[in-house]
Amino acid sequence: MHFEDAVDEAALADLIERARRDDPGALAALIEAYGRRVYGFVYRLTGSRDASEDLMQTTFLRLVRMLPGYVHQGKFDAWLFRIAGNAVRDRARAATRRDRHFAHSNELASANRAARDNGDPHARAVSAEDGDRLQAALAELEPADREIVMLRHFSDLSFREIADLLNVPLGTAxxxxxxxxxxxRARLEPSE
Amino acid sequence: MKGLRQLEAAVERDARWLRQFPDPVPPPGASERLVAALASHRRGSDRAIERIRPVGAIAAALLLGVGLLWQMPAERGRTVRDDPAAALRDWSAAVDDSTSQVDRLVTHAWLPADGDAEDADAALDDAIKSLDATLELGA
Structure with missing residues (x-):
């Protein structure tokens, strides 16, 4: 796990149990631990900053509603990112019904604008540009391929777990x- | 299997390459807005539960009533649960009887226009009692 906001298993089990009892502090701690990753995941799938904040809210609202029925067996990441992925798909379907161009509205600079607010100005500019280029390259992938890659990047799940989550064979994933x-890599490396 | 493991190792290596790119950061205040939205959702749920509590009580009473009716033996001791088709036939038969009683009731109810009012009242009372008895039998 390369995210510094990750919590260990015992602390996570405690947070889930407290959140189940509607402890606002526990919910805030879960958001603290997972909010950035969920946001990053849905942003990379949609390419829209506004949609991503909505989707982050939708994901956690669904989580709170479904928490009473959730049995924690060490698969919280799988559950949470499944909720997030379903929220993205639901939104895309709704957008398709409205015949609107939703997926990848190419709001490329927006998500990385926040990144520019921190750290060295030159480093910020370079890294924001890299983030935009990655987003543009991701937009050209098949949605299913993009989801697998982003699940591996943002969640704690192995490819085997991702295959189970998406109900596809490991070889396919x-x-x-x-x-x-x-x-x-082909799209991004030549210009580096 | 070996090929799959090799592929998995290669893909894991490639996936780590993505870490050089900055991850999108939620807009300022997004977490606070989310916490507020969750709190608002909880308050809304509590209010909704309070609102539907009386409706829930009425619904429970209705369900209980329906349950009792469901259990209540129809004519000849058959219930809807035991034999819905037979119970329906019993009920239809009771309705046929009731129709004849209603005819009597209507006939007597219109009599005062032409005949003795006291006789008509007495006959009407009899007709109503008879109808009641028929309806109770069919229930």
């Missing part, structure tokens, strides 16, 4: 990820 990452 791996080949999709391999293809997607290959395309991303």
């Amino acid at each position: 791996l080949s999709r990820a391999h293809r997607a990452l290959g395309r991303l």
